[in-house]
Amino acid sequence: MSKPIPDKAEVAIEYPDKLYIGSFAHASRFDAHLDDTGISLTLDRPGADDERKSVHMHFHYALFAEVLRDLARTVAALPPADPHRETLRDAVKALYLALDNGGTKATKTILPR
Helix, strand or coil, rough: CCCCCCCCCCEEEECCEEEEEEEEEECCCEEEEECCEEEEEEEECCCCCCCCCEEEEEEEEEHHHHHHHHHHHHHHHHCCCCHHHHHHHHHHHHHHHHHHHHHHHHHHHHHHC
């Protein structure tokens, strides 16, 4: 099930002889879920053939956990008054509660979507 992207995402894929850059904004959709081996994230921008694009990523659990740890170490770069802190804190809290109690309480009480 995909949902509208609430903000914006930018993707760059660099090869030795090519560079692909794409952005996904409000007209785009995303899907994120867990599976047996890790997390899957899909960004999709519908439209005509010359505008349509999608990105599919899969991160094994150990890598995703390390990404979360790195984000935690760099969160001090956000000023205390930055409104993104609250948004991130609420999302991480929902993930924590879902992992802690099987997912039932967190998705009903923390996440409004």
